[in-house]
Amino acid sequence: MSFVETIGPEDTEAHGARLAERLSSGDVVLVAGELGAGKTTFVRGACRALGVTEPVTSPTFTVGHLYRGRLEVAHLDLYRIGSLEDEDPALLADYVTPERVAFLEWPEVAAPALGPVTARVRLSHAGGDRRHLEIEVTR
Numbered sequence: 001m002s003f004v005e006t007i008g009p010e011d012t013e014a015h016g017a018r019l020a021e022r023l024s025s026g027d028v029v030l031v032a033g034e035l036g037a038g039k040t041t042f043v044r045g046a047c048r049a050l051g052v053t054e055p056v057t058s059p060t061f062t063v064g065h066l067y068r069g070r071l072e073v074a075h076l077d078l079y080r081i082g083s084l085e086d087e088d089p090a091l092l093a094d095y096v097t098p099e100r101v102a103f104l105e106w107p108e109v110a111a112p113a114l115g116p117v118t119a120r121v122r123l124s125h126a127g128g129d130r131r132h133l134e135i136e137v138t139r
């Protein structure tokens, strides 16, 4: 487990990029933390390092976005999903595949339905532009 404090979004992006260097297809990264903690910012940095050039924004009208960089990337935000039991069983499977690297914001609801997870990231507010990052790589 690594603990760091970042000062500003670029710093958090850089930590996302650093994690991305270790990722390959089929990897699943859970990104937890309060609203505005920097989950999407972290994922953006990871996506840039994976060669994604298009805008990386929080999925709002859909559960997820798919990007194509050096690898295929799925980026999910499960904020609005109360329980997977109320959803199409294929919801996760449509995004999380062995061919893609998957990043899940608000992952708690999905955790029981997921296979092995590659890394768990937790971000929290630490005042102003500071954020605490806990990064646990489980593989």
Ligand code: ADP
Binding pocket: 006, 007, 008, 009, 010, 011, 012, 033, 034, 035, 036, 037, 038, 039, 040, 041, 042, 058, 105, 128, 129, 130, 131
């Ligand atoms: P989340 O996805 O967790 O809701 P976002 O990444 O969308 O959060 O938003 C984080 C906001 O906080 C952005 O506006 C970003 O510019 C700002 N911010 C300020 N400092 C930081 C930091 N150290 N790390 C990440 N984001 C930061």
Ligand code: MG
Binding pocket: 039, 040, 058, 077, 105
């Ligand atoms: Mg977000």
